[in-house]
Amino acid sequence: MDRLDELESQSVYIIRxxxxxxxxxxxxWSVGKDSTTMLWLCxxxxxxxxxxxxxxxxxxxxxxxxxxxxxxxxxxxxxKLLITRNEEALAKGMTPDKKLxxxxxxxxxxxxxxxxxxxxxxxxxxxxxxxxxxxxxxxxFSPRDEQFKWNYQDQPPExxxxxxxxxxxxxxxxxxxxxxxxxxxxxxxIKRENIPITDLYLAKDGKRYRSIGCVxxxxxxxxxxxxxxxxxEELESTTTSERAGRAQDKEDTYTMQKLRALGYx
Amino acid sequence: MTIKHNPKFxxxxxxxxxxxxxxxxxxxxxxxxxxxxxxxxxxxQMRSVQPTVSCVAWSGYMTGKNPxxxxxxxxxxxxxxSYDLKFPNSLTxxxxxxxxxxxxxxxxxxxxxxxxxxxxxxxxxILIGGFLSPSLEKAAWPADExxxxxxxxxxxxxxxxxxxxxxxxxxxxxxxxxARRMEAMFYYMDTEDWDFFHTHIMGSDRINHxxxxxxxxxxxxxAPAFRAYYRKIxxxxxxxxxxxxDDTPLLIFSDHGFCPIKQEVQLSRHLVEKGWTxxxxxxxxxxxxxxxxxxxxxxxxxxxxxxLKGREPGGIVPPEEYQQIREQLSRDLLEMREPNTNEKVxxxxxxxxxxxxxxxxxxxxxxxxxxxxRHEGAFGKAADVIAMxxxxxxxxxxxxxxxxxxxxxxxxxxxxxDAFMIARGVELPKDDLEISMLARPILEKLxxxxxxxxxxxxxxxxxxx
Numbered sequence: 001m002d003r004l005d006e007l008e009s010q011s012v013y014i015i016r017x018x019x020x021x022x023x024x025x026x027x028x029w030s031v032g033k034d035s036t037t038m039l040w041l042c043x044x045x046x047x048x049x050x051x052x053x054x055x056x057x058x059x060x061x062x063x064x065x066x067x068x069x070x071x072x073x074x075x076x077x078x079x080k081l082l083i084t085r086n087e088e089a090l091a092k093g094m095t096p097d098k099k100l101x102x103x104x105x106x107x108x109x110x111x112x113x114x115x116x117x118x119x120x121x122x123x124x125x126x127x128x129x130x131x132x133x134x135x136x137x138x139x140x141f142s143p144r145d146e147q148f149k150w151n152y153q154d155q156p157p158e159x160x161x162x163x164x165x166x167x168x169x170x171x172x173x174x175x176x177x178x179x180x181x182x183x184x185x186x187x188x189x190i191k192r193e194n195i196p197i198t199d200l201y202l203a204k205d206g207k208r209y210r211s212i213g214c215v216x217x218x219x220x221x222x223x224x225x226x227x228x229x230x231x232x233e234e235l236e237s238t239t240t241s242e243r244a245g246r247a248q249d250k251e252d253t254y255t256m257q258k259l260r261a262l263g264y265x
Numbered sequence: 266m267t268i269k270h271n272p273k274f275x276x277x278x279x280x281x282x283x284x285x286x287x288x289x290x291x292x293x294x295x296x297x298x299x300x301x302x303x304x305x306x307x308x309x310q311m312r313s314v315q316p317t318v319s320c321v322a323w324s325g326y327m328t329g330k331n332p333x334x335x336x337x338x339x340x341x342x343x344x345x346x347s348y349d350l351k352f353p354n355s356l357t358x359x360x361x362x363x364x365x366x367x368x369x370x371x372x373x374x375x376x377x378x379x380x381x382x383x384x385x386x387x388x389x390x391i392l393i394g395g396f397l398s399p400s401l402e403k404a405a406w407p408a409d410e411x412x413x414x415x416x417x418x419x420x421x422x423x424x425x426x427x428x429x430x431x432x433x434x435x436x437x438x439x440x441x442x443x444a445r446r447m448e449a450m451f452y453y454m455d456t457e458d459w460d461f462f463h464t465h466i467m468g469s470d471r472i473n474h475x476x477x478x479x480x481x482x483x484x485x486x487x488a489p490a491f492r493a494y495y496r497k498i499x500x501x502x503x504x505x506x507x508x509x510x511d512d513t514p515l516l517i518f519s520d521h522g523f524c525p526i527k528q529e530v531q532l533s534r535h536l537v538e539k540g541w542t543x544x545x546x547x548x549x550x551x552x553x554x555x556x557x558x559x560x561x562x563x564x565x566x567x568x569x570x571x572x573l574k575g576r577e578p579g580g581i582v583p584p585e586e587y588q589q590i591r592e593q594l595s596r597d598l599l600e601m602r603e604p605n606t607n608e609k610v611x612x613x614x615x616x617x618x619x620x621x622x623x624x625x626x627x628x629x630x631x632x633x634x635x636x637x638x639r640h641e642g643a644f645g646k647a648a649d650v651i652a653m654x655x656x657x658x659x660x661x662x663x664x665x666x667x668x669x670x671x672x673x674x675x676x677x678x679x680x681x682x683d684a685f686m687i688a689r690g691v692e693l694p695k696d697d698l699e700i701s702m703l704a705r706p707i708l709e710k711l712x713x714x715x716x717x718x719x720x721x722x723x724x725x726x727x728x729x730x
Contacts, residue, residue: 222347251399252350252351254399255352256352256550259340259397261428262425262474263474263661263675264318264340264341264565264661
């Protein structure tokens, strides 16, 4: 079995485990390359017909290309797509001028509202260990408490790939089928499977997005990689972090605010 | 109260207090406890670091090394492989710190609020990060200590935004922050006989930044408030002196001095005006430059970089022109004048190899410009040229700023030569003293062998610039 087959089978196994254990399961779909890859794996796991809904947390600030892509493939693949927005916060005028508050209100609170509304027990998320230092500590099955807090000191052990999928009540479980994938794995797999992605990832005029989210918080990186093959080639030689273009790296934002107030910027 | 425990070595550092101000406040009777201690053991002047900012100074203190070895040169850096910003912290520090070295020798250590110590490294004891820590949980090692800190409403830092809006509110905030920090300090002193115990006070730097001129001009509202704050620091010093046995080794010192600001200087604006840097459109952050058109760029404070081919991702200056570009850039910087007074702004421009040396070296190295340019590791992150301003000209980084010179709410800026040191029971180098020379005598006092690559003696002392 080659590496991609192995990654794929492990993810499919985790997805099926999650579906077996949780009646109220949903998959978070941000329309980025990772969650679209996860969506592809879910379709594979259930032979083209995903038996649980997909949840899209709409901040209203995403790229127009992302909305278009979402609606097109939702129809094409016959997905049960639930879209939620924190309308209250948006009505009060929440905008990305205040990055930290905006993310909390539109993403975290938006998700809380959706969980309360639909009563989900577990959510599939397309995060990967190599994305960010803090994510390296994640588990495949990761309980969150009522406040959504992730207590990283109280996580089930996952030795020898044995997963603990039971948790106390009042928590919901986050399931991370892509945890063991790297950015490069994702791109090799996209290439092999010919998975559709939004063309924001492909270079235009010397720039492309390596990571996408809300328009005001994403910066393109310098790149001439205009095909998946070229992206793979580029990633083989870069040392820059994938999320370098994401202004929402919250600690950096905090640091920046602090330094600005002290006159260091 | 009966005192059960006391540390075997105590450090109480007070950020950004110049020796002149300290002497004035001791003389006026504002700081009687410090004065009494100084009377017994003397006060000394100490040199800071280049560039003179807290995170670099404290990194020098906690590693006992030159920045060329620890790799911390400021609060912001360029992210490798891009022109984005990155925020250096203890994880990017290339070498172990004093708490780790002592931990390896089985000493019990404590550190609280020392700039540059976040995220806390895993030590044999407790480390609580300083003002750039985003939350108490993340600031504390072990993270559980945040429970106690939360219970006393401990504050990582005072609110500088507030300081810009409302000086009275800032003063209240500084008082609470100091009070909670001192409460935590005495709480932790009481928990065990620490081998090494270091608490840092940051508020002095803040009050100097925002009120130094009002103090010097004897402003009727704020000069008394300024003295009152220093009186509170002195009271805390008094309590520490009361409880510590007289033979406990003790260091009380600052990391740099301060002077009033005449003008803030947007150095990146100067580089734009002189054609060195071409800003991107739109300017998203202080490093938003057009690499294909920029021969040089800068970072705060006074750190000039050549946009070097093969090193910067969009570098355009061929390595063989590196030295020539550095020299031209230096001349340009030295020529800058404040238009109203015609005063010169930059006192000196140093090449990176004149004050920094790489890991494994014991002082300034003779290097060819090409070797300097292409050096990797911690030394290779240094600015290519370092501009030292005359006192009063605070070098900033404002690519989007429209004016080169401006005056804001900030009243004080850091100075290099005039930090202070009061040392009891610790043998420090006799003549010249710089902040990176402190780790070695601390370790020696605690019978711990300093790492072989530690600086601070002989040739491995930064030349006095």
